Amino acid sequence: MTVMQQYTQRIVNTPMARGLDVIGDRWTLLILRDAFVGRCRFEDFRRYIGISKATLSRRLEALISEDVMVKRAYNKAGNRYEYKLTAKGQGMFASSLLAWQWESEWGTASDGSSPAPLPQQLLHRDCGHDLAPLVVCQYCQQGFSIEDVRLPAGDNMVDQLGDMQSVGQQRRVRASSGGGEQDLSLVHISDLIGDRWTLLLLIAAFFGAKRYDSFAKTLNIASNILTARLNLLVDVEVFERSDYQLNPPRSEYLLTTKGRSLYPIVMSLRQWVIDWLPEEEQGAELIHQPCGQPLKVAVHCGHCGEKPNIKSISFVSPQ
Known part of the structure; x- marks a missing residue:
């Protein structure tokens, strides 16, 4: 069996991969966004996300089957339902807070022409x-950057990406036109990390990949998909294309400041998967070099240092 065949097999059988597949979809991320701000009914999800009934039904069914949400009747007849987050679903709240912060700073409309509506004040x-x-880092309580985190000795980027790979077969879908009530907050970040190939390209870049051949070999991705995703990431200024050879032309794809700012969000998503998997199935570790401990991510309030939760946060609409 070749190295790439072993890698492909690892992708299919990795519990970490199946965990991320639960949330590695743009519609799912927007449903979770709505749930965090208190929306819980089918028609509310449709109105604010701009999603078809069939797609919404499938995503809600998937979230229920994965114990991220629970379906409950809210009328006496038992024919009206609301969808509430379980403890597992609420565990995604820290990642959602980071996404809100990122969107406030970096979010733009899908065509890049004008800013998207800012998220509500938190x-x-x-x-x-x-x-x-x-x-x-939960061990030393210090912040961290890409440079502070490494793989353990003996591990390699391919194996670690296998842990992060999404095995779902959902197609990338753009937002429907929706109506005037459609909530556009977090749409930009959901487009980026709600696509499995875009997410994998980001992870590969975080661990040092920067050339087309390196991305292709590491991810075993079709050339047309790779080209399209690289162009997308350049267009939205997450990657910067830099020529390193003129004849024949060859380019490198380097993370911009905007691209590097996605790193804490991706590591927080990884932490959610780890927190909800049995310990023996968690896969390869990352090491926080300053303290030498396995990277375990926590999200604190930057003012008081406490861990925020859903009940301690108010969502205030901007004036």
Whole structure:
């Protein structure tokens, strides 16, 4: 069996991969966004996401089957339902806070022409200040960057990407036109990390991949898909294309500041998967070099240092 065949087999059989497949879809991320702000009924999801009935039904069924949401009747006749987050679903809240922060700073409309509506203000009621979520290592309580994290000795990027790979076969879908009530907050970030190939390209770049051949070999991705995703990431200024050879022309794809800013979100998503998998199935570790411990991500309030939760956050619409 070749190295690439072993890698492909690892993708299909990795529990970490199946965990990320639960949330590795743009519609699912927008459903979770709505659930975090208190929306819980089918028609509310449709109105604010701009999603078809059939697609919404499939995504809700998938979230229920994975114990991320639960379906409950809210009328006496038992024919009207609401969809609530389970403890497992609420565990995604930290990643959602980071996504809100990222969208506030970096979000643009899908064509890049104008800013998308800013997310609502996040108020941390425990300390009374606007929430600025801070990502830290749980062991040393220090922040971290791409340069601070490495694979353990003997592991390689291919194996680690196998842990992160999504095995679902959902196609990338753009938002429907929707109506005037459609909520466009977090649409940009959902487009980026809600596509499995785009997410994998980001992860590969985080671990040092920067050339076309390196991405292709590491991810075993079709050339047309790879070209399209690289062009997309360049267009939205997550990657910067730089020529390193003129004849024949060859380019490198380097993370921009905007691209690097996605790193804490991706590591938080990884942490969610780890938190909800049995310990023996968690796969390869990452090491936080400053303290030498396995990377375990926590999200704190940047003002008071406490861990925010759904009940401690108020979503305040901008004036």
